[in-house]
Amino acid sequence: MNARALLPLLFCITPSLAMAQGFAELGQTSEGYALPDPATRFTFPDDHGPHPEFRIEWWYVTANLKDAEGTDYGIQWTLFRNALSPSGRPEDQAWMGHAAVSTPTGHLFAERLARGGIGQAGVAVAPFEAFIDEWRMAGPDLATVSITAQGHEFRYDLELSSNGPFVPQGEDGYSVKSFVGQASHYYSQPFYSVSGTLNLPKGEVQVTGRAWLDREWSSQPLAPDQTGWDWVSLHLSDGEKLMVYRMRDQARGAYVVGTWIAPNGLPEPLRIGSLEMTPVEWAEVAGQLLPVAWDIAHEVRGIAIRVEAIYPQSWMGTRISYWEGPVRAIGSHSGEGYLEMSGY
Amino acid sequence: MTGPVLTALLSHWRRRPFQLATLLLGLSLATALWSGVQALNAEARKSYAEAASILGGGGLSELARTDGGTIPVETYAALRTAGWLVSPLVDGWLSSEGGRIRLLGMDPFTIPQDTSIAASVEPSLYPELVGTNGILLANRATAARLPDLEDRIRIIEDLAPNMILADITTAQDLVDMAGFSRMFLLPDQPLLRPDLASVAPELTVRPPATANDLGRLTDSFHLNLTAFGLLSFAVGLAIVHGSVGLAFEQRRPVLRTLRALGVSARRIVMCLIFELLTLALVAGALGVIVGYVMAAALLPDVAATLRGLYGATVNDALTLSPLWWLGGVGIACIGTAVAAANGLWRVARMPPLASARPRAWIMASSHAMRWQAGGAAVCLAAAICAVAFGGGLVGGFVLVGGFLTAAALLLPIILSSLISVASRWSRGPIGQWFWADTRQQLPGLSLALMALLLALAANVGVGTMVASFRATFAGWLDQRLVSDLYVTVEDETDIPALMAFLEDKSDAVLPIWHVDAEVMGAPAEIYGVVDHPVYAANWPLLSAQPDTWDRIAEGTGALINEQLARREGFSLEDPLPLPGGWTTTVIGIYSDYGNPLGQVVLPLETLTRRYPGVDRSDFGILVPDRNKEALTAALTEEFGLPEDWITDQGAIKAFSLSIFERTFAVTAALNVLTLAVAGVAILTNLLTLASMRLPQLAPAWALGLTRTTLGRLEFIRALVLAALTFMFALPVGLGLAWMLLAIINVEAFGWRLPMHLFPLDWAWLGALSLGAAGLASIWPAYQLVKRPPADLARVFSHER
């Protein structure tokens, strides 16, 4: 999910990747940021907090929810940190929040920006609190948190508690993103169960379901030939979890890797060459054609899953726009999860 | 058929190019002055709108402290984390060559996307904006005025004039402010948020600021300009009316012949309208061009005035819309229509055989004198009613308008009486003939003389007002600037050190601390003063109690400026409600010329207790003149205060006076132009009359007066009429000055000035008007001297 490295380019209104890249380069000219190191091992709870020596970082929650009638909902709660300089000082950090609710009647979203150092946004470890404006993810620790966010026509208040461990992605948390070696530190908490309330234009809805947290930090943007990414996280019916991402590369084709997570939280990396992630169905979203169904296959693991968007119009029309919404999985394994597609 | 009719009508102008030139000149001048003034107003209003749309976020409500203090960053964070979507702003001023420049600090992270600020600033600039030593944004002209900040400024061509945009942290650094001045309230707020009172009780929501706020302050200035534009336009139209009417009258025989040859009255009127329209279009185009040049020449002064007096931001360069150009040509057409309506109406109604009587047409106004007297009475009555029942700035202008119109209408009657008196005193046949002939000439010249009267009266009136203002203002500055040196400290923690440093080096240190706040719902300044005898000795109070300064020393009561007192109708001992929900007593009113805002002066202790957030950076120092330089040197070298932060009393005085001078430079220029138009009116009238005066002059010539004598008498006559008009203009002008000082100024600016008289200026103006009349009459007189005797003789042989 390192692909989200693009998102914190806070100030690019144009969603074009080229421009975003241009800005990323600009931001990088002041060398001095730390680079991901394969030897690094996570220490919790410290690593739940910010790593200002790295350029970009995020706290990313997605949840698949259902109301009493079984209607599907999806929510997203995201906080991005982007360093304006490698100083590490709070005032040199820019923060961005994205929140969304996918519903049968439409996709509602909101965006917040803030500068660091003035108490408008930040992350603290113990007790855990990540916030921007009144949007918060907070709890005694990251295993048990409340999250809330709102826009002018929606709000959600959800309680998350996990019954499994934090799971390092890639090779012990060192996640490679390209053929030329761009990488990040990346771990997830895929074992949250959720209950809470959605405040929607039609009224309040009580919901329950499952959530997935991604934590990732890095200093490098995409490789020059990479144009975007497709990322899927799945809660499967037997308690397994699956994460797959596909970095689209103009020169070398797609860079597809993933992680198979056993119900006890033990990760098994699905390495380059063994995974396939193929678009199979397209729909017009926000004026362009996007794949809204994918086939994911891994022969050795016996995975042959079709992933379908539940609400194909889950478009985030934020400053940097992308598709992010709940999906259903059928095939060799069934389940639900989230899909993110960017750079189209 | 229309072709030959037009040929016949238009051939008139070919035979009388001078008359054509007169008409075009009058119309162009009228249009030029009118559209020039409109251009100035339009440019200023456009700039206000631009500035207001930047400063006010294009109609966003704002949050600000009720006491006008700065909003701590913590309050902002508390609001945001409670769910209030607000975006912080830092307001400030940067001093530069050519006046202050508005500084607006904004937060690129939270500024609403659909504001002019966001539109003015490319997102690609954000990274450079944010952080220490962030860049500043300004348009090219503004950037040029800040050479010290050159490397930090990025040019944004479309940015409002006289304005710097920067990130809030950059702005805070530049103006040395710890918090924020105010916050935009975003239009779309989230679903749930607590009451404002539970998060930040000291803040209130203010309605969107609009261009009108600045417009209200500057209205009087623009009204002033507009009044001048109208006056000049009226004077110009008098010329047009004269020459169009005369041209119609002179062409009566042509019209009769055309009717006899089978051209219908309708077609003749259509052709005349076509002719007038053509003239109006040509003159309008010329006038608009001249108006543009005039406006472009005056605009820098206007802009400087508005900046200095009101802090308004106005472009130094004209950028006019096509509508303005069309408007100028349109006003020329309307003016022509107004001036020619009478003539056209008569042509349309004229029996085909009516004979031409151009001289009678010109003299017709002699019958109108009774009507004019009646009209004058009506105008005076309207003027008095306007003041008695209307009041307000508009009432004041109706008074001035009515008064001036009445004076103009009375002029022929008064001149006629004066001439009667003169003729009774004159001895000798030439003198008698001279006065009789002058009196007979009067109706023909009366329009031009009225124009001269208006121009002279305006000159005397406005001149007296300006000079009175200058005299009062300079004297007031001398008193009001009680301290010898003024210093500003950057960091409030330096204050104790500064006080200690100055303790034995100066006679006294007077804090000049203030807070910007709202008093009675309008922006105002609240100052604090310490108890020091220098105030009682020097501060000019308009009204005070015997114990006013004692009560200030005791810490009770407040002084307010004249503007505030007049605006809210305060008098001594009235309760004065102040922000923060407390009330004190008015114990003194002081004059405060040149300040558009209300002002309150409190005992310093009261100020700091009630408003802890006051700006404490300014101090006045009393020091004997001989020690001034030494102290300045000590402050910079020993105490380490930057030289820029120390201001000499003289420098402030010079700066204030320079703003003042520029304020009235525009008025002075318009004054001169109006006088010039009046001069042209006289010239054209004299020349028109000259061609018709031969029957009057020929008998005198036949009886033995030489042409040279006649020419000299013509010249003297113009001077006499101008002198008499000036004599009448003087009291009219002084009356006007009184109205401007006692009524218009009070309504427009909120202060009343004592009237001073400047006879030397009048002498100068008198000489100028004689000069104008002399210049105007010298050519017609010369023509008469050079006239072939045969022309004069023909008068007797031609039976007309």
Next chain:
Amino acid sequence: MLLDVHGLKKCFPGSERPITVLDGVSLSLDAGEVVALTGESGSGKSTLLHVIAGLEPTDDGSVLFDGVDICSMDDAGRAALRRNSIGIVFQQFNLIPSLNVRQNLVFHARLAGRAASVDLPALTTWLGLTDHLDKFPEDLSGGEQQRVAIGRAVASEPKLVLADEPTGNLDESTGQAVFDLLLALARRTGAALLIATHSMRLAEAADRRMHLSHGKLRA
């Protein structure tokens, strides 16, 4: 019959009671006929001519020109009649002062749309104005001005020429010359000519004479 005037009445407002200027005047004119209208100053000659030309309205009676009643026409109709069919020569101020002789001569013909058929050289030779073509009216003598006015009427090829004291402002010999020219005009164009004059001697030369006195017409 070219012109048939019947029972014309015309009053002007007087200081005490209306003054009757024309009191039931009737007359008729055939094409090409030259009729002199005599009478003392103020006898109403000019008024009669003005009414016939449609320049002044009547109080009663009719003026039939080519069988059409002028009195029933609107201003535009009467203007068109003058333009196309009637030439008028006044006592003075006939010409447009801002146009030169050449322009004045063809002016009426231009209004009537007949400028193309004007033979200007022949006309000016006939009028004896060849050297004056570029002069303006104010530079001409009274007789010359009247000759231009007559020439203008000739050039417009009218059916009727109304001349109101055309020689009244001229000395005797000049007046005679102008009068002769008018008669020649009538002959040259075949137009009828109604000429008002107080000179009996000049009136002798007309085909028919009528005398206007106290508002009534006598043959």
